[in-house]
Amino acid sequence: MGSIFGIVVKRLGLGFLTIIVISVLIFLGVEALPGDVATAILGQEATPETVAAFRKELKLDLPPHVRYFAWLGDFLRGDMGTSLANKRPISELIFWRFRNTMFLAASAAVLAVPIAVILGILAALYRNSLFDRTISMVTLSTISFPEFFVAYILIALLSVQIVIFPSISNINEQMSFWQKIHAIILPCLTLTLVVVAHMMRQTRAAIINILASPFIEMARLKGIKRMRVIVLHAFPNALSPVINVIALNLAYLVVGVVIVEVVFVYPGMGQLLVDSVSKRDIPVVQASGLIFAAVYVGLNLLADILSIITNPRLRNPR
Amino acid sequence: MVFFKLLRQSPWSARLGLAMVLLNVFAALFAPYIAPYSETEIVGDVWLPMSGDHLLGTDHLGRDLFTRLLYGARNTIAIAFVTTMLSFVVGTILGFFAATLGGWTDLTLSRLIDILMAFPTLIFALIALSVVGTSVASLIVIIALLDSTRVYRLSRAVAMDIAVMEYVEAARLRGEKIWWLMRQEVLPNAMPPLVAEFGLRFCFVFLFIAALSFLGLGIQPPTADWGGMVRENAGAITFGIFIPLWPAGAIAFLTVGVNLIVDWFLHIASGLKD
Numbered sequence: 001m002g003s004i005f006g007i008v009v010k011r012l013g014l015g016f017l018t019i020i021v022i023s024v025l026i027f028l029g030v031e032a033l034p035g036d037v038a039t040a041i042l043g044q045e046a047t048p049e050t051v052a053a054f055r056k057e058l059k060l061d062l063p064p065h066v067r068y069f070a071w072l073g074d075f076l077r078g079d080m081g082t083s084l085a086n087k088r089p090i091s092e093l094i095f096w097r098f099r100n101t102m103f104l105a106a107s108a109a110v111l112a113v114p115i116a117v118i119l120g121i122l123a124a125l126y127r128n129s130l131f132d133r134t135i136s137m138v139t140l141s142t143i144s145f146p147e148f149f150v151a152y153i154l155i156a157l158l159s160v161q162i163v164i165f166p167s168i169s170n171i172n173e174q175m176s177f178w179q180k181i182h183a184i185i186l187p188c189l190t191l192t193l194v195v196v197a198h199m200m201r202q203t204r205a206a207i208i209n210i211l212a213s214p215f216i217e218m219a220r221l222k223g224i225k226r227m228r229v230i231v232l233h234a235f236p237n238a239l240s241p242v243i244n245v246i247a248l249n250l251a252y253l254v255v256g257v258v259i260v261e262v263v264f265v266y267p268g269m270g271q272l273l274v275d276s277v278s279k280r281d282i283p284v285v286q287a288s289g290l291i292f293a294a295v296y297v298g299l300n301l302l303a304d305i306l307s308i309i310t311n312p313r314l315r316n317p318r
Numbered sequence: 319m320v321f322f323k324l325l326r327q328s329p330w331s332a333r334l335g336l337a338m339v340l341l342n343v344f345a346a347l348f349a350p351y352i353a354p355y356s357e358t359e360i361v362g363d364v365w366l367p368m369s370g371d372h373l374l375g376t377d378h379l380g381r382d383l384f385t386r387l388l389y390g391a392r393n394t395i396a397i398a399f400v401t402t403m404l405s406f407v408v409g410t411i412l413g414f415f416a417a418t419l420g421g422w423t424d425l426t427l428s429r430l431i432d433i434l435m436a437f438p439t440l441i442f443a444l445i446a447l448s449v450v451g452t453s454v455a456s457l458i459v460i461i462a463l464l465d466s467t468r469v470y471r472l473s474r475a476v477a478m479d480i481a482v483m484e485y486v487e488a489a490r491l492r493g494e495k496i497w498w499l500m501r502q503e504v505l506p507n508a509m510p511p512l513v514a515e516f517g518l519r520f521c522f523v524f525l526f527i528a529a530l531s532f533l534g535l536g537i538q539p540p541t542a543d544w545g546g547m548v549r550e551n552a553g554a555i556t557f558g559i560f561i562p563l564w565p566a567g568a569i570a571f572l573t574v575g576v577n578l579i580v581d582w583f584l585h586i587a588s589g590l591k592d
Contacts, residue, residue, distance in 0.1 A: 018436045025437075029449050140581065144573035146525050148532050148548055149566035152555055160558050167556055255438040259529055263552075273441070274533050277448040285448040289441050296438045 008305050015301035022293045026286050027068050071286075080287040085279050090287050093272065098291065100171065101261070101268035104184055105253050108191035112253075113246055116196045120203025120242075125230075127208060135200070142197035147256060151190040151263040158186060169264040187264045191253060199249045206241035210234050240311040247303030251296045328582060335578025342572045346395045349388040355381070357389045358540045365551075365559050374564055378551050383561060387568060389542040395572070397458060397537065398524040404462035405519060409469025410512065414500040416470075417477030418486075428474070431467045439464050443530065452535050457527065465523055472515050476508045483507075517580035521573045528569050544569045 046054075062070075074081065080090035123132045142150070159167040169183045210216065211234060219233045220226075258270030265271070269288050276284040325333070345352070354373075355361050359381060366376040374383040416424040434442075443460055450456045480486060486503045494502075530536035531545030539546060547565035554561045 018433050021433050022437055026445060029445060140577055141570070141574050144521065144525075144577045145570040146528050146532070146545075146566065146573075148529070149563075149570050152548070152552070152562050152566055155555055156560055156563065160555060251438075255440050258440060258444075259532065262533055273444055274535070277444045278534055280448055280451070282448060285445055289445045292441045293437055296441070297436050300436060 004308060007308055011301065011304050011308065015297055015304075018297050019294055022297070023072055023290055024068065026290055026293075027064075027071060030282055030286065075287065075290065081283045083276075083281055083284050085276070085281040085284070090284055093284065094269065094288060094291065097267055097269045097272050100266065101254075101257055101270060103180070104187060104191070104261070104266065104268060105250070105257050107181065107184060107188045108195065108253055109250055111188065112192040112195045112199065112249075115192070116199035116249075117203055117242060117246070119196070120200040121207055123200065123204045124207035124211065132204075136204075139197035139201050142193060143201070145194075147190060147194055147259045148263050150193050151187070151260060154186050154190055155263075158189075167264070169266040171267065184264075184266065187260045187266055190260050190263075191256060194256060195249050195253050198252065199245055202245040202249075203242055206245060207234070207238055209241070210238045213237075236312050240307045243310055244303045244307040247299055247306060251299035251303070254295050254299065255292065324586075331578050332582035335575045335582070338571060338575030339579065342391055342395060342568075342575070345388050346391040349392040353382075353385040353388045355385045357385065357542055359385075365554055365557075365561060375561060377547065377561065378554065383564060386542040386547060387544075387564060390544045390547055390565060391568070391572075393537060393541055394524070394527065394531075394543045394545070394569075397454060397543075398520060398527055401458045401462045401465070401527070402516065402520045402523050404458065405465040405523065406469055406512070406516060408462065409466035410473040410505075410508075411500075412466070413470040413473030414477045414504050414508075415496070417474045417481050418496055418499055418504060420481070424474075427470075431470050434464075435467050435471070439526070440529070443526070444535070447530070447535050452538060454537060457530065457536055461523055461526055465519060465526075468522075469515065469519060473508060473512060476511050477504050480504050480507045514580055514583040517576050517583065521576050521580070524576075525569070525573060 071081075078091050080094065082089050083093060119135060123135050126132055155167045158165050165185050166183060167186065169187050171180050171183050175183070215237075216229060216233055219229045224233075257268065258273065260266070261268040261270035262274055269291065273285065273288045273292070275281075276288065325336075328336075360379060361382050362372065362376050362380050364376065364378055364380050366372055366380075368375050372382050372384065374387065377383050377386060412427060416427045442464055446460045447456065450460070481504065483503075486499060489499055489503055527536050528543075528545035531543050532549050534546075534549060537543040537546055539550065544565040548562045548569075551562040551565075555563075
């Protein structure tokens, strides 16, 4: 167990380092602005006095490394500064939206993961059958579709042709759980369709990879029953790649949510990020960008660690 | 000749893909000659239905949708193509460089790129665009740089296998310089996997630009581009007018086409028989 613990710790350290480097990049990216943030936002016509006052407000008069640590320290304590666009504290803006985004992503995951894994395993077991070919054709096309194409087709079908679901997913605190679910069903379906295609293809490839390995052939040649080969020999080894596929796709889901949120005008972080980019509200962009990146890196990290822990070869080192 | 031989052996799916891509390329190249109107000309009422005068109807400002779609092909495909080219130039040079030199250079570059790749591309692009502002040039550079990390990974892996070959060693002992090694020895042998990757990366870049334009942060109006056209006409759908589906469908059409070809290419490259 010693070695596997070592690998996990090393991986955790690397993940932590990644987030630190990303935070430096986000911070430096804004530093690299020609002129500085103050002049960029106020424009060329601003008087030197306004620029100076604004620079002070943004704490631009301090040296960069001091500001970086101050920014990061405040961020970790939950104080993300104030939005330039509406002067409200960013944490207030983000907290509610972050919960909404996670709600949407989680609902899509609950729907997508079982479907994708089951379809992927079936396609791998009945490889090259009509079922497999149909599914791989359908998923290949779904992968090629931009998210908003899938979204608008769903709107056209389920919100305009047959009016059952709203095309704008407005949710608020007063709604009950089921009302919220009804409101987000279309964005949730969109995300599910897109993510299932990716996840299913990867699951299929992972299982086929396992089924083609020598120890499975060995088991078959020994005359072990097909079911037993699958449950006792293939499954434990397939677990690690499949868990990896799931976690990676959850990470993809968290980012894919950005476009879907814009289509359905869903009050989530993605919408906030896009709005802030077009308004060049840089503190909000920094904060939400860092949160997105942290969740993404975290899920990738989880994928790696789970696949290390569930990998029988690493668990029993020779 | 090799091309035609390959084409004759190709499965129907790859031929279909090729036809789909060629149709798009044709539209992109000859848009000004085929299009019945000009790119930004207002020709009628808003959201007119399909008719003889306006094959696909008109958009949210009363411009001919068919015309906009043709020009959109021209703009979107050209920008995506330039971006992918730039990404390949940067990615392969760095990748070959790392693989041929090895050692410390390789280690530093690879670690740096690992970290960049751990960052979700869309979020990175959004932050970068908020800093430099949206213009076609910054769009191309940002996406190309982000995408070159993927190209780096592949070209480094491929070049690693080539760099240990005897003929490279021989050239090295002959006293050839690094650039010569990369151009004359590594590049020709790394071509096949890179070509298949080019298709994949093009799809990715193309979808990415479409997504950014859809978010209003990519190619700016009045230039016609498919992602932006979906955004501009999005409101129509709630009135039961399916105009945004045309440009969105065009995006899907081209990517499906490229993917069908790439699938076949990967199949050949992997040497699988079934």
